[in-house]
Amino acid sequence: xxxxxxxxxxxxxxxxxxxxxxxxxxxxxxxxxxxxxxxxxxxxxxxxxxxxxxxxxxxxxxxxxxxxxxxxxxxxxxxxxxxxxxxxxxxxxxxxxxxxxxxxxxxxxxxxxxxxxxxxxxxxxxxxxxxxxxxxxxxxxxxxxxxxxxxxxxxxxxxxxxxxxxxxxxxxxxxxxx
Amino acid sequence: xxxxxxxxxxxxxxxxxxxxxxxxxxxxxxxxxxxxxxxxxxxxxxxxxxxxxxxxxxxxxxxxxxxxxxxxxxxxxxxxxxxxxxxxxxxxxxxxxxxxxxxxxxxxxxxxxxxxxxxxxxxxxxxxxxxxxxxxxxxxxxxxxxxxxxxxxxxxxxxxxxxxxxxxxxxxxxxxxxxxxxx
Numbered sequence: 431x432x433x434x435x436x437x438x439x440x441x442x443x444x445x446x447x448x449x450x451x452x453x454x455x456x457x458x459x460x461x462x463x464x465x466x467x468x469x470x471x472x473x474x475x476x477x478x479x480x481x482x483x484x485x486x487x488x489x490x491x492x493x494x495x496x497x498x499x500x501x502x503x504x505x506x507x508x509x510x511x512x513x514x515x516x517x518x519x520x521x522x523x524x525x526x527x528x529x530x531x532x533x534x535x536x537x538x539x540x541x542x543x544x545x546x547x548x549x550x551x552x553x554x555x556x557x558x559x560x561x562x563x564x565x566x567x568x569x570x571x572x573x574x575x576x577x578x579x580x581x582x583x584x585x586x587x588x589x590x591x592x593x594x595x596x597x598x599x600x601x602x603x604x605x606x607x608x
Numbered sequence: 609x610x611x612x613x614x615x616x617x618x619x620x621x622x623x624x625x626x627x628x629x630x631x632x633x634x635x636x637x638x639x640x641x642x643x644x645x646x647x648x649x650x651x652x653x654x655x656x657x658x659x660x661x662x663x664x665x666x667x668x669x670x671x672x673x674x675x676x677x678x679x680x681x682x683x684x685x686x687x688x689x690x691x692x693x694x695x696x697x698x699x700x701x702x703x704x705x706x707x708x709x710x711x712x713x714x715x716x717x718x719x720x721x722x723x724x725x726x727x728x729x730x731x732x733x734x735x736x737x738x739x740x741x742x743x744x745x746x747x748x749x750x751x752x753x754x755x756x757x758x759x760x761x762x763x764x765x766x767x768x769x770x771x772x773x774x775x776x777x778x779x780x781x782x783x784x785x786x787x788x789x790x791x
Contacts, residue, residue, distance in 0.1 A: 457767050457768065457770075457771050460767050461763060461764045461767050464645065464648070464649065464763055464767070465652065465760060465763060467645075467649050468648070468649035468650070468651075468652035468653040468656070468763075469653055469656065471649050471650065471653055472649075472650065472652075472653025472654055472656065472657065473653075475650075475653070475682075476657070485678050486678070488674075489670070497666065497667060501666075580646060583642065583645055583646045583649065584642040584646065586642075586645070587638065587641050587642035587645050588638055588642060590638075590641075591637065591638035591641070594634045594635060594637075594638055595635065595638050
């Protein structure tokens with residue numbers, strides 16, 4: 431079953447039809463989605479800035495994580511729920527863009543990174559001191575995570591312009607050409 | 609039905625070199641749009657950290673002054689980015705935005721956010737020494753709650769623009785614009 435076929439079958443479900451038929455649902459869900467992206471992104475930004483020495487250097491890293499982790503996970507959960515609703519409402523528009531596919535890839539990497547990082551923070555007695563040296567490579571992870579989250583936001587918006595942004599790499603273009 | 613004509617300066621903005629460039633460059637709109645969303649999420653998130661502290665829901669034990677100083681720098685940079693990208697958007701379809709009700713309310717909401725911040729900074733914040741490490745007074749909590757409410761409205765109205773700008777008005781025949789910024 432191709433991705434297009436999957437998208438088409440989602441498109442014909444009653445939930446998809448309902449989401450499409452009630453005109454205010456998609457805009458409302460988009461609003462919650464954007465607000466949650468803000469919550470998630472700034473939570474990640476604060477933790478990354480702490481890692482890079484740009485903010486909250488007076489606070490131990492695990493404590494900064496503990497402050498923002500509830501916001502991050504709650505925001506992420508709501509972001510995924512609203513995002514899923516948007517996909518169900520317009521599955522072909524989402525699945526048949528390179529931007530959406532890359533966005534899901536970047537998101538998966540970011541979620542795994544956050545889960546592993548959170549796990550390490552829970553058992554982090556070694557790095558609890560304010561001036562305790564951070565494990566090697568953690569700064570690189572912070573930079574990579576920030577780059578990926580910026581990419582997620584850009585790719586999210588690029589879904590609406592997939593063929594302008596990606597040209598012949600956009601599956602939408604291939605689909606139309608076929 | 610004769611469509612209303614926009615003021616001269618709106619017409620001038622739309623027909624400026626920047627406006628033309630925004631319309632003619634196929635990659636301008638996606639990049640400016642994405643940058644706008646990025647900046648808007650940053651403004652909302654960074655303001656939220658301060659507002660939640662004012663409400664006593666985050667960062668209790670950390671000073672309000674420290675958090676404000678740290679976050680507001682980020683807020684202003686992001687706001688500048690949002691304003692510039694927003695202005696670029698506006699230049700591409702100035703007439704459409706000018707007549708869009710959601711756009712007008714969004715601008716009003718941003719002004720209200722500014723007034724709320726100004727009142728807080730000039731009046732409530734003066735006594736900060738007394739509550740810097742504790743729960744802020746009621747006036748500060750109200751400012752924090754209002755700020756969240758206003759910024760949520762700004763984002764909601766921004767989204768409403770995307771869904772209404774193409775149907776809100778009758779566009780004059782002599783005005784050249786496009787609706788390429790899809791919802």
